[in-house]
Amino acid sequence: MKVSGFTFLRNGTMLGYPYLESLRSLLQVCDEVVVAIGKSEDDTLAQVRSLNDPRIRIIETMWNEGMAQRGFVYAQQKMIAQFNCTGDWAFYLEGDEVIHEDDAPKIRAVLAQYLNQPEVEGIAFDYHHFYGAPHLVAQSPAWYRQELRIIRNTIRSFAPDGLFWVVMDKNKKGRYPKAALAHCPIYHYGHVRSSEKMQEKHRQVAKYWSHAPLPHDYSQVDANILQPFQGTHPQVVQPWLAAMAETQFMADPNYRLTKRERRHRILAKIESLLGVELTKKHFIKVI
Template sequence: MLSGFTLVRNAVSLDYPIVPAIRSILAVCDEVVVNVGRSEDGTRDLVAAIGDPRVRILDREWDFSRGSEALARETDRAMAACRGAWGLYIQADEVLHESGAALLAEKVREWDGDARVEGLLVDYLHFYGDFDTVATDRHWYRREVRVVRLGREVRSYQDAQGFRVGPGLRRVRARATGARMFHYGWARAAGSARRKREASRAIFRGAALRPEPAISERLAWTPLLRCFTGTHPQAARDWIAARQGAPVVLGPRYFRLHHLRYYLSDWLERLTGARLFEHRNYVEV
């Protein structure tokens, strides 16, 4: 049995593609557990309206007294409610391509008997500003664990980007699959991007106690933005079509000395396939 799990809060006001996200993994999951934090914008109704009996909602009051660790704790609660032997995790601003969903299901079956494998990796496309531009510098992670073997002391880590194992927080033993995850968290018009940054600031520990500069309507320019020429996941196409043409305001291009390391790293990665000093929550087996 393959379970899916995710968590979401205020998806309507923050314009998260939670319905496409859930639908993209329902294609291969026997159930999808959705931890819905108390929201003020109808998020629970939006999830319930999917109308699939495989979707199970956990109604939760998220405690942000310890900042972004709340995301890991609530992810663990969703994972603990799964009934399968493997769990497919997706975040509220991610959508799994249908080719990748089929590939992950195939690899779960293939590697289920190999006890060394605790997780499966997906490759990321990080959209930035719009749905035709991807951010590619080393600041953006290339791969992350999105399928885990359940019941092995695997737990969500820090702000829930990845997973670790046991009380010692060992890195997950994982294998690459070639499945593609589309990350739309920064494919936003200016106003939506500002609301997301405001929400992110609010959950980080101590943020409310520190003086902060005003949040700009603009998305800051970042090095190594590239055009995307492929196809988006089928589950996301209606959601994308409804947002095409929304005004996006990128900040002006600029150069800082530390940008040199991004360009150098990109050149070496294209030459060798390796990304130097890459942060990983996993080790490949």
């Protein structure tokens, strides 16, 4: 069994991504890691090269600056990397996502288990979405609780955006991949980078979503969705958290909920009463 990892990056240092930590964690599982690196204004390319791991294969790319349709440029870059994977499985991690070292052998075991079961087209993970500070996680129907991150590399799939895949087993209609659960989490750190880095990210990416940059303020959040994190952070990301994570977070006690947040509160109550889970899933659970 061969497992490929892949991702895409651009201005990772400038935007405060723990991308080196993400790649190091991915290397705990993968036999090769393909990294599509867009032309950057910082040292992202040099930093990835400095990992000096023969399993890493870098593809230098140019982003389509005119592509402002719902972040489709991310899908393009994701697919450039995936289409260069040569493994039986393709494991996608975004630049702010990390695998725990305790879970790496579990993931390999799951992939081996389902290698010869073609009805399993992908593997989905639980998620820890850290928000504002490394000791807080966001738990709400607004934050996906599970997501597909591994796809079988021998099926006809594509990404309509950076988040999920569509399988085209018929020419005229696509569907979500059929998936099994990994029964371990992805650690998502995008919302604990410093406020300064997050503001810069908003400034740079807004044009790919056809809107003006929005001001960023971690304090403007429904504090009810934030819960203490009960686990341990992956070892590989702990130095980054100490050096780069936001240190001044405090939820605004006078924050007024948006209409969307009020709706999510209602959904959370329904989940609690009925014992159901109402977040959107981009996969079909088969096992």
